[in-house]
Amino acid sequence: MDFRISDEQQMAVDSIRRFLDDVVRPAVAEYDDTFIPKERMQELLKQLLDFGLGNGLASEDDGGMGLDPVTFGLLFEELARVSPDVSIVVLIQEETGLLLSAAPDEIKSAYLGPLLAGDKFGSIGISEPAVGSNIADIRCRARADGDDLLISGEKQWISNGHYSDFNITVAKESDDGAAGIGIYLVDRDQGYESQNIPKIALNRQSTAQLFFDNVRIPRAQTLFPPGEGLKRLMTLLEGSRPLVGLMAVGIAQAALDYSIEYAKEREQHGKPIGAHQLIQARVAEMAVKVEASRLMLYKALDQVDRGTRSDLQSGMAKYFATEAACEVTRHAMAIHGGNGVTREFPVEELYRMAPILTVTEGTPEMQKLIIGRSLLGMPAF
Ligand SMILES: Cc1cc2nc3c(=O)[nH]c(=O)nc-3n(C[C@H](O)[C@H](O)[C@H](O)COP(=O)(O)OP(=O)(O)OC[C@H]3O[C@@H](n4cnc5c(N)ncnc54)[C@H](O)[C@@H]3O)c2cc1C
Incomplete structure (x- = not known):
């Protein structure tokens, strides 16, 4: 078991962080939860392709970058921390690419190239x-x-x-x-x-x-x-649920980052609120949930990478991480006091985003039923 990330992975993460802060963060800030037109989204997508986001998981033979799921996850988490909206676009492009990679040649050759080049959504x-x-x-x-x-x-x-x-x-x-x-x-x-x-x-x-x-x-x-359709979908979802979980981690990590910054600056009762024990307790709970989610998700992605059945680990990790993001963003609002519920501060939007991820690619109930089926050896649905 190795929890370290390699020098190459760290370099890739550092370089995408710079790009996200310089380009993607200001671009999405122009839209206050309103629809980004296709042409603008396409421009962003095409720039992200240089980092393996939108073309990362498809093999090099198929025209993708052939990243392993863990490395892709590290980059994807960074994107989700800056823009969960854009990360959804990237996730769907990736999932579509994986389905097309296994498609008959005629369809694959017509659609996979344009998809991986960002020419088609x-x-x-x-x-x-x-x-x-x-x-x-x-x-x-x-x-x-x-x-x-x-x-x-x-x-x-x-x-x-x-x-x-x-x-x-x-x-x-x-x-x-x-x-x-x-x-x-x-x-x-x-x-x-x-x-x-x-x-x-x-x-x-x-x-x-x-x-x-x-x-x-x-x-x-x-x-x-x-006959083949449903099986393909189940395999796809096993591999992509940890990525939905990483979107939740991105949201939760952003909420934690904003909360730490705020707790250091905001003063009440003669000192920064971060120096009050109950605020520290909230920050600690948030950090534990983010870290536990991350570890579960990367373990699931490692299993996907090894090609072993991962419905149990993916289901556990997706369930835990998405529910955790709801709790973490609630703590973030509380730490921000009245400011937490205004549109002036970013945490209220994170709080609205988190529950959406509990639904996509399988609700908490469905994840629990998948976990139960795997442990008990009998389906309840
Ligand atoms: C933002 C967003 C993006 C999405 N993107 C896509 C996409 O790209 N492609 C796509 O095909 N779908 C997409 N979905 C759909 C998503 O996968 C479904 O919403 C999800 O699977 C739940 O289905 P449902 O909304 O019909 O809820 P329902 O299945 O009607 O469930 C309603 C409630 O009943 C519960 N429930 C259902 N069955 C059981 C059971 N057996 N036991 C106990 N409780 C149960 C559920 O957990 C839930 O609480 C997206 C959804 C959202 C919100």
Whole structure:
């Protein structure tokens, strides 16, 4: 077991920190939780590619940087600390890239290169208005029509949705449960519509509803046929849940940093509030939660890197880190007193962002059920 990061990893972290502070922080500050237009987001994304964010996990053979998940996680955490919104865009580009890497050659060669170059935005459509936690129940249909498929249905909460040039759409060809579910690529030009969904936070990027009204695609745009679809998604989520957890760590670390700074400056009862024991207790609890989350998440990413089954570790780490971020940001608000609830200070926004991450890629209840299934050897869902 080695908890040290290498000199190369440290250099990469230092260099991205400088870039994030100089370029990304001021760029996102121009948008007060309002939508960053596609062209502007694309400019930021293209600059992040130099650091392996947006093209980091895809192999070098496929045109990516071929970073191992832990190194990618170190860089991704830095981005999440500065802009959780932009980190969502990067995460979805990465996840889309991983799905395309395993796709048939024809689709891969048309879409993976432009995605990794930041020329195209991808998105992944699993959830629907009536279906979230129970993916096997999805209703979106892929109906055969000659050599084509007609895609019809709605997708909900789709990150990158409004930006997307294409969607990786989970749909069913038959009513055989998991065995009927396939994964398809639908190009924006083939006709799906999108509409952004306003949320309590994280509105600089797109979370959208997508509408498919008998969108015609060639059957050759099948990424994974029925029977294979659900398995692919489960593997993808095992690997990406720790990254959602790292977004929560980024938010929690930012809340801790702001709180320490504030507690050193703000004076009450004749001394900085940081010199009062109960404020120190809050800071200590925050720091412990951030550190514990980080250790669990990097252990999960290490397991992903080794290719071993990681649903237990990923589920534990994602659950712990996202709940911890909610508690840490609440402490941060408390340390800031009245200032904590104003828009003048950054902690209230972090407090609004944190709970969103408990939902994405599996709720706390679903993570607990995954942990329980793994420990007890029997599913409860
Ligand atoms: C900001 C954001 C971005 C997202 N991005 C994407 C994306 O890019 N692509 C995509 O496909 N989806 C995306 N999602 C959707 C997300 O994955 C779902 O919201 C999530 O899986 C929960 O589904 P749901 O909202 O339908 O809740 P539901 O499944 O309806 O759950 C409602 C409540 O019931 C609980 N519950 C459900 N089943 C059980 C059970 N068996 N036992 C106990 N409790 C249960 C849940 O834990 C929750 O508390 C995103 C969501 C958000 C908020």
